[in-house]
Amino acid sequence: MKELNTDKLVGPILILSAKLGTQSGVGGRRWALFGRRMMEQGLEVHIITAQKELPQEFKGFSNRVHRIESVYPDVLQFGPRNIWGKIQYRLALLYMKFRVRGTVYDTGALDVQNLRRLARNIIRQHNIKTVICTGAPFSYLYTGVLLKQEFPHLLLLSDFRDRWTNGFHYGIRALHAKRFAAEADREAAVLRSSDVITAACPDIIAYLSERVPANYHLLLNPVSDLLQPLPQVPESMAPKVFTITCAGNIGKGCEPYFEHFLSNVAQLQQRLPGQFRFVFIGNGDREMDMLLDQNPMPCIQKHPYMNQQSLSEFLSVSNAFLLFQRPEMVNSIATKVFDYIKFRKPIIACVGPGGLYDLITENNLGYIMDRNLSAEDFIRDMSRLRDGSLPFNRHFDYTPFTLDAQVQKILHVLEEARKKRH
Numbered sequence: 001m002k003e004l005n006t007d008k009l010v011g012p013i014l015i016l017s018a019k020l021g022t023q024s025g026v027g028g029r030r031w032a033l034f035g036r037r038m039m040e041q042g043l044e045v046h047i048i049t050a051q052k053e054l055p056q057e058f059k060g061f062s063n064r065v066h067r068i069e070s071v072y073p074d075v076l077q078f079g080p081r082n083i084w085g086k087i088q089y090r091l092a093l094l095y096m097k098f099r100v101r102g103t104v105y106d107t108g109a110l111d112v113q114n115l116r117r118l119a120r121n122i123i124r125q126h127n128i129k130t131v132i133c134t135g136a137p138f139s140y141l142y143t144g145v146l147l148k149q150e151f152p153h154l155l156l157l158s159d160f161r162d163r164w165t166n167g168f169h170y171g172i173r174a175l176h177a178k179r180f181a182a183e184a185d186r187e188a189a190v191l192r193s194s195d196v197i198t199a200a201c202p203d204i205i206a207y208l209s210e211r212v213p214a215n216y217h218l219l220l221n222p223v224s225d226l227l228q229p230l231p232q233v234p235e236s237m238a239p240k241v242f243t244i245t246c247a248g249n250i251g252k253g254c255e256p257y258f259e260h261f262l263s264n265v266a267q268l269q270q271r272l273p274g275q276f277r278f279v280f281i282g283n284g285d286r287e288m289d290m291l292l293d294q295n296p297m298p299c300i301q302k303h304p305y306m307n308q309q310s311l312s313e314f315l316s317v318s319n320a321f322l323l324f325q326r327p328e329m330v331n332s333i334a335t336k337v338f339d340y341i342k343f344r345k346p347i348i349a350c351v352g353p354g355g356l357y358d359l360i361t362e363n364n365l366g367y368i369m370d371r372n373l374s375a376e377d378f379i380r381d382m383s384r385l386r387d388g389s390l391p392f393n394r395h396f397d398y399t400p401f402t403l404d405a406q407v408q409k410i411l412h413v414l415e416e417a418r419k420k421r422h
Contacts, residue, residue, distance in 0.1 A: 010155070010414045012044035012126050014119060016133045016140050018070075018108055019051050020058070029335075030161055030200070030221050031134050032057070037407050039064060046122050048115065050108070066122065068114045072107045101182040105171040108137035115143045116150075123151055130414055134159040136170060142186045145193045155418050157410075158194040159219065166207050168252065188212060195417040198410075201332035202355060217413050221335035222403040227308055229343045230316035237317050242386040244348060245279045245315060246322040248336050250288040253326040257350055257371045258288055261324075262295045267375035268382060269299045276382060278322070281306055281314065315339070320346045320366070320385060330354025338401045341365060346385060346392045364393035 021029030031047070032055055038045045039061050050070040058065050073092035080086040096104035108115070122128060131154050133144035141158050148156045164187045165172060165180070172183065191197065191212035198219035199205045205216045250258055268276060282305035283289055292302060306314065315321070321340040325332070331354045340347050347366030351357050360366055367381065367390055384390045399405060 010043075010130055010411055010418065012046070012128050013038065013130045013132060014122055014126075014128045015045065015047045016115065016119065016131070016143060017047060017049055018137050018140055020047070020049050020055050020065075029224070031132070031159070033222055033224060033403055034407055034410060036061065037403050038411075041407075043411075044126065046126060046128070048118055048122070050111065066118060068111060068118055070107065071110045071114075076105065077107055102179050102186065103171045103175055103183060105169075106137045106139050108135075108139035108143075112139050112143050112146070115140070116146055119143070119147055120150065123147070123154070128154070129418075130155040130157065132157045132159060134161055135164070136162045138164050138170070138183070138186065141190045145186075145189050148193050155196075155414060155421070156194045157196040157198060157414060157417075158190050160197070160199040160204050160208070162200075163204055163207070195421070196413050198413075201329065203329055203331050215413075215417060217409070219406060219409065220333060220401060221338070222406045223338040223342050223398055223401050224335075225403050227312050227315075227339055227342070230313060233317050237313065239277065239317055239319070241275055241277045242320075242382075243277045243279060243318045244320045244322050245281065245318040246283070246324075247281045247311065247315065247339070248334075249283055249285045250324045251285060251326045252287065253328065254324040254350070255287050255291065258324060259291055259295075260372065261350065261369075262291060262297075262300075264373065264375045264378040265299065266295065266297060268379050269297055271379055272383070274299075275386070277301065279303065279314070279318070281311065315343045315345075318343075318345060320348055322348045323350070325349070325351040325354075325356055327352060330357075332356065333359065338398060341396060341398050341401075344394045346390065348385070363396050364391050365396060366392060 015031050015035050017031040020032035035045050035047050036057050045064060047065045048068060049065065050068050054062060054065060073096070075085060075088045076092050076096065080089040093104060096109070100106070100109045131144055131147055133141045133156070135141040144156050144158055148154050162169065165184050172180070175183065188211060191208060191214050194214060196217060197208065197214050198217050199208070200219065200221055202218055205218060209216055265278060277299055279301045280292065281303045283302070292300065323334065323336060323340070330352055333356050337347070337356065347360060348369050349356065349360050349366060350369045350371055352371070357368060360368060367385060381390070
């Protein structure tokens with residue numbers, strides 16, 4: 001493997017990421033992948049995380065992963081399970097409102113001091129030159145601001161995996177003016193203090209750049225090297241019917257399109273019984289799960305999260321892949337898109353015009369499913385897909401989206417930022 005640039009101007013590096021993801025869950029995996037690859041290529045990288053389980057791929061680097069014990073109330077993170085849980089939930093809300101100026105659903109809000117204390121020690125012990133903070137939780141991004149105030153020599157990269165003040169999670173939209181202003185102030189401080197700002201999609205950069213001019217870079221989630229297609233599908237594993245798989249969350253805002261899709265699937269089942277199977281793996285979105293439960297059909301299957309090996313096997317035997325895109329994220333390209341591409345199967349994408357639409361149509365990576373597609377057209381198109389009469393490019397070069405390519409980009413922008421400071 002080609003040696004990555006380990007310029008002394010950049011390393012050693014400290015990464016702050018609340019989660020790293022595991023074999024059975026993606027959460028935060030972005031910087032687990034980037035950090036591990038940097039370590040493998042000889043760069044000294046340390047990671048601070050609140051995740052309890054060490055991902056398997058870090059077993060050889062366990063001395064580089066440092067844990068903090070988060071004090072965020074579990075009941076707010078996972079929800080109440082009984083009457084006593086509901087009482088605990090309300091008490092936890094009151095406690096968080098007393099302790100936190102902004103959103104009470106920032107799971108790192110109470111951990112900032114512990115983060116700073118541990119980070120401070122690592123910075124001094126290992127002569128850290130670069131700190132990378134990723135959010136959500138957004139308190140991890142703000143911790144980077146505080147560290148840079150204490151250690152002005154640090155090069156600070158702030159990575160936005162999600163939207164902050166223009167987001168729709170973490171209770172942001174429900175905040176009263178004073179609490180929202182507290183979040184907006186923290187976000188602006190991050191933008192002003194960072195030497196480099198990266199984001200997972202152009203829409204986030206467009207919003208942030210209107211707030212504060214800064215050094216912005218698009219950093220897509222990479223094609224994971226942990227998810228490998230089977231070189232050859234055993235005959236015993238080959239599906240008996242045309243199998244279309246959707247892996248991961250569908251996403252809030254897609255409810256009307258997903259409900260319409262399920263209605264079309266019902267018509268397909270009536271017209272062509274037993275010829276198609278739709279599989280949903282690891283969907284953690286409650287609204288979509290309810291829609292699936294309300295529309296039970298023999299051609300639809302649900303599975304919980306799978307480990308990497310099981311997911312690789314299932315994607316390898318699938319005939320096509322399915323994804324839905326939230327209407328307001330027209331230029332966002334989810335990680336699953338590149339994982340789908342790696343398996344060389346057609347993508348059925350329920351998306352509107354934007355970056356993902358262009359990627360699929362310009363490269364013949366699959367089929368754009370209109371959000372209001374009639375049942376007749378849906379049945380026709382699924383039949384064409386099954387028969388192989390829809391055009392599909394099996395030889396798309398996804399090299400620019402690989403893990404190595406993205407890590408090279410990270411090191412390059414960090415080096416350029418450091419040179420500007422000298």
